[in-house]
Amino acid sequence: MKKLAILSIVFLSLFSCKDKKSVSDTVISEEISDEMVPQKTYAEISIAQGGEWVDGTRGHKEYNAGTSFKNVDSLQVPKEHTDHSWFIRYEGPGWENSQVGYRLYLDWRNAIDIFGKKVDSIVLPYVGQDGFDSYHEPSPWGQDILKAGNSMGIGGYGRVVADSVVHFQTVKNTFAYVENSEKSSSINISYEGWESGDDTIDLKAKLTIFPIDRYTKAELSPSDEITGICTGIVDHGVTFHKKEGETWAYIATYGQQTLASPPDNLGMALFYKLDEVAEQKKGDYEHLVIFKPTTAAITYYFLAAWEQELNGIKTEDAFLTDLDLKLQALNETNSIN
Known part of the structure; x- marks a missing residue:
């Protein structure tokens, strides 16, 4: 876990949760594939920090001006949190192995989505770091591949x-x-x-x-x-x-x-x-x-x-x-x- 933790800390310090600056696909690909720890499964919850809850444009609270994400072992979901409130990275917890990844929307939707993977290494620490919903676009590791819509996914x-x-x-x-x-x-x-x-x-x-x-x-x-x-x-x-x-x-x-x-x-x-x-x-x-x-x-x-x-x-x-x-x-x- 040590190398994964070090890479995550370095990576997390570079981006705010709503920052739309992109990271080059080459950098992400190299970090994922270069001597990654031999970890076979992984689960995480990652929350924004450095910002504050404010009234949002969609009629609910939003977490504004976050400076980075922080992984936590547990989370009491704030009363303010709902869909698209910019607080939890990729909107909920994620879990993966070498073949596939999943995430659960930890809000009223409670649907489960799929991260399709093109690589066999751990990728979740890097997902959603270069723009809150950047994972909908193709990248070297893969992408979000499921449209859950109004379903349970x-x-x-x-x-x-x-x-x-x-x-x-x-x-x-x-x-x-x-x-x-x-x-x-x-x-x-x-x-x-x-x-x-x-x-x-x-x-x-x-x-x-x-x-x-x-x-x-x-x-x-x-x-x-x-x-x-x-x-x-x-x-x-x-x-x-x-x-x-x-x-x-x-x-x-x-x-x-x-x-x-x-x-x-x-x-x-x-x-x-x-x-x-x-x-x-x-x-x-x-x-x-x-x-x-x-x-x-x-x-x-x-x-x-x-x-x-x-x-x-x-x-x-x-x-x-x-x-x-x-x-x-x-x-x-x-x-x-």
Whole structure:
């Protein structure tokens, strides 16, 4: 971690969170590829410092005149924070391994987005440093490749109430912390007083990535039994697949559904345990998996496979073959990892 920390400190000191000055792609590429620490997974939360909360132009508070970003082990999300408030680098926590990266919007949207990677080294410390949303543009490491829109993105979570997905518009407190070890990296989030429909509950979420493969293991722990807790995959109108085994099943999409220019092929999949699920159906913005009421931990997996990934999956057939092998492993051992 030492070299990564040194590089991050040097890099962070160069930019303010809303600074639009760009860094040359050559510098970023060299720093990512040159003798990086042999770290296999990584998770982070990075917040702006040196500025202050002010009234913004979009009707909510914004963090203004930040001088740099600082990584923190944990974060009590400020009451002022919402979407596009310029406080959390790339708007929430991120996690990655050598093949793929993800981020969660730590605000009312609570969707999960994808960082497609063209390199096999750790890149998150550099993402969003040269302009708050610069990661939407192609770079040597890759880019943000998913348009979540009004959906939960890939593997995000919410609640179906009256046939609509309620996100996290009303939460009393949100607390997040990261864990990094040799075997995995995790984002842990505790939502206190989440209001949806006529119910108010607490919800704990843990999102874990492992050194090998593209999947994230998601674990949700509700404090009360309520109907409608759900996850899903954003629907971009491409090919949809569904397959059930004895105890586990998956839904998946494949096709030209990225933010790359022109759009290129991306496969997304979500694995779920059949006895934990009440219904799988099409929602307004995503393919939904709706869980049964429970206070036990709900476990599912999600993954993204981008064709520009280094040595990645290039065809729909290869993607489905990969999913079938994972489904077989889940049905035989109840685990992929």
